[in-house]
Amino acid sequence: xxxxxxxxxxxxxxxxxxxxxxxxxxxxxxxxxxxxxxxxxxxxxxxxxxxxxxxxxxxxxxxxxxxxxxxxxxxxxxxxxxxxxxxxxxxxxxxxxxxxxxxxxxxxxxxxxxxxxxxxxxxxxxxxxxxxxxxxxxxxxxxxxxxxxxxxxxxxxxxxxxxxxxxxxxxxxxxxxxxxxxxxxxxxxxxxxxxxxxxxxxxxxxxxxxxxxxxxxxxxxxxxxxxxxxxxxxxxxxxxxxxxxxxxxxxxxxxxxxxxxxxxxxxxxxxxxxxxxxxxxxxxxxxxxxxxxxxxxxxxxxxxxxxxxxxxxxxxxxxxxxxxxxxxxxxxxxxxxxxxxxxxxxxxxxxxxxxxxxxxxxxxxxxxxxxxxxxxxxxxxxxxxxxxxxxxxxxxxxxxxxxxxxxxxxxxxxxxxxxxxxxxxxxxxxxxxxxxxxxxxxxxxxxxxxxxxxxxxxxxxxxxxxxxxxxxxxxxxxxxxxxxxxxxxxxxxxxxxxxxxxxxxxxxxxxxxxxxxxxxxxxxxxxxxxxxxxxxxxxxxxxxxxxxxxxxxxxxxxxxxxxxxxx
Numbered sequence: 001x002x003x004x005x006x007x008x009x010x011x012x013x014x015x016x017x018x019x020x021x022x023x024x025x026x027x028x029x030x031x032x033x034x035x036x037x038x039x040x041x042x043x044x045x046x047x048x049x050x051x052x053x054x055x056x057x058x059x060x061x062x063x064x065x066x067x068x069x070x071x072x073x074x075x076x077x078x079x080x081x082x083x084x085x086x087x088x089x090x091x092x093x094x095x096x097x098x099x100x101x102x103x104x105x106x107x108x109x110x111x112x113x114x115x116x117x118x119x120x121x122x123x124x125x126x127x128x129x130x131x132x133x134x135x136x137x138x139x140x141x142x143x144x145x146x147x148x149x150x151x152x153x154x155x156x157x158x159x160x161x162x163x164x165x166x167x168x169x170x171x172x173x174x175x176x177x178x179x180x181x182x183x184x185x186x187x188x189x190x191x192x193x194x195x196x197x198x199x200x201x202x203x204x205x206x207x208x209x210x211x212x213x214x215x216x217x218x219x220x221x222x223x224x225x226x227x228x229x230x231x232x233x234x235x236x237x238x239x240x241x242x243x244x245x246x247x248x249x250x251x252x253x254x255x256x257x258x259x260x261x262x263x264x265x266x267x268x269x270x271x272x273x274x275x276x277x278x279x280x281x282x283x284x285x286x287x288x289x290x291x292x293x294x295x296x297x298x299x300x301x302x303x304x305x306x307x308x309x310x311x312x313x314x315x316x317x318x319x320x321x322x323x324x325x326x327x328x329x330x331x332x333x334x335x336x337x338x339x340x341x342x343x344x345x346x347x348x349x350x351x352x353x354x355x356x357x358x359x360x361x362x363x364x365x366x367x368x369x370x371x372x373x374x375x376x377x378x379x380x381x382x383x384x385x386x387x388x389x390x391x392x393x394x395x396x397x398x399x400x401x402x403x404x405x406x407x408x409x410x411x412x413x414x415x416x417x418x419x420x421x422x423x424x425x426x427x428x429x430x431x432x433x434x435x436x437x438x439x440x441x442x443x444x445x446x447x448x449x450x451x452x453x454x455x456x457x458x459x460x461x462x463x464x465x466x467x468x469x470x471x472x473x474x475x476x477x478x479x480x481x482x483x484x485x486x487x488x489x490x491x492x493x494x495x496x497x498x499x500x501x502x503x504x505x506x507x508x509x510x511x512x513x514x515x516x517x518x519x520x521x522x523x524x525x526x527x528x529x530x531x532x533x534x535x536x537x538x539x540x541x542x543x544x545x546x547x548x549x550x551x552x553x554x555x556x557x558x559x560x561x562x563x564x565x566x567x
Contacts, residue, residue: 060131063120193491287317372452452563
């Protein structure tokens with residue numbers, strides 16, 4: 001590691017240019033300091049944070065990337081964290097990343113992505129992030145305070161820009177912390193043939209408004225809420241978002257209208273290859289009800305197989321609560337990882353590789369050598385009269401059926417969304433609908449742990465051939481409340497009448513079913529507006545104008561594969 005003694009104080013000299021940098025006297029913005037003061041249970045501050053705002057960094061196309069520099073006011077050598085965001089550089093990013101990490105002894109470069117937050121050019125989901133990230137690192141090499149040790153950190157799309165940079169990593173990149181992040185934009189919008197409609201609209205609203213400040217973001221959020229029902233029920237669906245988002249968004253149009261991951265539209269979008277051969281120590285953080293938890297688990301598996309040092313933390317969080325209620329744990333985990341790999345300081349609470357997961361139903365954290373802890377699964381079988389047993393009925397006879405009407409689509413409730421309606425909810429009201437089937441076990445005599453990916457293998461027939469299947473695992477407590485644990489949806493191939501075996505990936509979980517609780521499999525034909533409704537007509541999702549009801553039948557031979565977990 002090269003050294004530039006005096007970095008962070010007046011008169012520091014270094015970088016390729018040999019220039020002298022005089023630390024400006026400014027304090028971080030008042031809004032950042034006020035929010036910083038509200039956080040409790042965080043590690044003690046080591047340094048006072050300084051602020052150098054409004055820097056102009058050359059983008060890959062020669063434009064300007066607006067950048068703020070936070071730094072510790074102290075003598076010495078400090079590593080640098082790069083945080084690139086399409087959501088602006090104000091609250092909450094300035095206190096969460098700029099102030100907090102500067103206080104812990106890091107230079108923090110907080111930058112607005114191209115076309116956002118005052119940066120030049122036009123924003124496009126994914127297309128410019130790798131090139132602009134490399135251009136920023138080139139700029140860093142000439143900073144007097146840059147000592148050659150670089151880390152990256154950030155949540156959601158701020159995680160994607162990290163993977164984009166890691167596709168061709170600069171030699172200075174020594175650690176990454178990806179919090180509730182993605183590497184595959186296509187999978188954010190489409191899942192198993194269905195459009196993830198509500199999340200798509202939330203992404204469009206957030207990315208077009210948040211970088212303009214809190215006021216515009218709040219107004220955009222309220223506008224989206226007012227028009228959500230109208231937008232998601234429109235026929236045709238194409239262009240219906242314009243009123244709710246306040247205008248056309250070309251990149252959102254493109255993302256919603258290209259369901260095939262192999263379509264040339266998505267060329268260059270997938271950054272998961274960075275994990276396949278990575279050597280950069282990477283900390284991954286998510287929540288069991290995060291819309292991106294599947295991508296996080298996939299990242300972890302790829303990194304482990306490549307032999308890369310990596311850790312995994314999954315808490316009882318949604319996409320947003322990980323950065324609110326979960327922030328003390330998320331910050332401590334992130335800080336420990338960065339200190340271990342950028343500062344040679346392994347004294348943090350958990351700087352080593354492995355998995356730490358929160359076990360729902362038990363309310364405790366569990367440390368594991370790997371995830372999932374075991375590949376073993378145990379099947380549970382739907383049976384007649386709504387029973388759910390560990391013994392196969394051994395027959396493919398029809399068990400139950402229901403009629404799905406796209407004019408009155410089965411509503412979504414909780415689960416892995418980007419909105420405040422995400423998470424675990426009581427499903428009793430939903431399960432009273434005639435278009436929702438439930439198969440429920442007898443009360444358990446002893447606790448049962450489920451740790452790993454959950455999958456349903458269902459034998460399904462329809463009378464038209466056009467349907468989706470939504471499967472959900474629920475924990476029914478002693479009061480009869482049915483709490484969703486994990487779920488998934490697939491679009492059926494066109495095969496009317498004859499039973500078809502379909503596999504429904506239902507995400508991963510760590511959950512304990514307590515004695516006296518019952519295991520429930522819930523089956524329906526949709527979850528709207530989380531997923532765009534299947535109109536039953538066979539028309540493309542954005543172009544459909546005809547609504548055709550469908551009868552869906554579940555047959556014997558179906559099974560739910562639950563991963564086994566040692567207590």
